[in-house]
Amino acid sequence: MSTETIPYTVESRYDTGLYNAKLGIWLFLASEAMLFGALFSSYILLRVGAVDWPRGSSILSVPLGAFNTVLLISSSLTMLLSWAALRLKDFKKFKILLGITILLALLFLSVKSYEYYLKFEHHLFASKSTFLAIYFTMTGLHALHIIGGIVVNTYLWGPGSRMWKTQPERFTNRIEIAGLYWHFVDLVWLFLFPVLYLL
């Protein structure tokens, strides 16, 4: 069995000044920014080219969207606080705060599902209009990212947290990286909410 260890999981590389996983997540987020950028570009083109475009607030529920925005920003804060708790060597507090982050994300998905249910109940499907097509595409892709975040955070909250006993600094870095992804998902929503619900 090899005794070699993966380099730069804790210490920074001399050339980049970052540990490898952090550079990796930033490159991944760059590709994600281009993915959502392309979708926003599609939205602008569809809207500019449309003869008539409804105001989001006439079709979507602004209070529910605003509530979801607050939920997601709150989850970003608890994610940051869970990372800070690890840096303060308070593992119990970390578990509580990351647990709250996961619960807030699940609540976000529940509200989103309820919003979808309301649309489907009124036979408002993606095939009904261009607005609804881009709404379901963008919010659906965003929801998939939320699900991905929940899976990763749940692993780090549960079995993945065993690393804290053996390699606490590496585990703290993993939480920081998961946090960077989570803040990005939050950041995308900060654009999606006004663009789709308010304009």
Add this chain to the structure above:
Amino acid sequence: MTTDNIEPIKKEIRGYVIIFIGIVSLSLTAVFINYLHLPLVAAIILTILIAAVQVFLAAGYFMHLLSEKKLVLYIVLTLTAILVLAVLILPSIEHHNTIPGTVYTNVS
């Protein structure tokens, strides 16, 4: 962990809470503006401006872009910004057919 290390982290936490309050307040402001039923252009400008400030706060403080001054990050992010802007702007330019000297024929 010494108290020297604890104090800066606690200060950071207070900063995160302030930024959180700022982002939530801006979201509520955007919703409030929506209820004012402003003309569409004014609503678009105000709402996008608010969203841009929120994204600046989230990326700058929550993702530590303002404090983490690493050249490699700025290179990656600058290239990303250029490509995202290209993705946003180029289709619109093509859409309006503003390329000088091009002759378009109606084939329908």
